[in-house]
Amino acid sequence: MRRQIRSKNKKDERLPVDASKLNMGNTYSSAPDFYYDIEFDCQDCGKQETWSARQQKWWYEDAGGYFFATAVRCRACREKERQRKQQARVNAGHEPKA
Numbered sequence: 001m002r003r004q005i006r007s008k009n010k011k012d013e014r015l016p017v018d019a020s021k022l023n024m025g026n027t028y029s030s031a032p033d034f035y036y037d038i039e040f041d042c043q044d045c046g047k048q049e050t051w052s053a054r055q056q057k058w059w060y061e062d063a064g065g066y067f068f069a070t071a072v073r074c075r076a077c078r079e080k081e082r083q084r085k086q087q088a089r090v091n092a093g094h095e096p097k098a
């Protein structure tokens with residue numbers, strides 16, 4: 001899977017990090033100053049997706065995501081994985097069947 005250079009006419013977005021909202025766990029490393037768009041290949045289907053600076057800011061600061069967790073699946077595979085886990089909980093009897 002070859003990484004592609006971003007096209008020049010698309011402006012790279014960067015957003016300032018609000019370190020006070022981060023869930024850094026037990027680490028003493030410091031947060032970066034900015035979020036940048038990250039391109040990655042989905043670990044399930046290999047599709048290339050962009051994890052935008054805006055999505056990262058939401059995930060880390062509003063959703064309380066662990067700071068060192070990064071995106072590994074594309075949108076479609078994340079949704080599949082979410083349903084698989086939900087189904088597993090139902091099968092295990094932890095949640096009522098819908």
Ligand SMILES: [Zn+2]
Nearest residue numbers: 042045074077
């Ligand atoms: Zn995928």
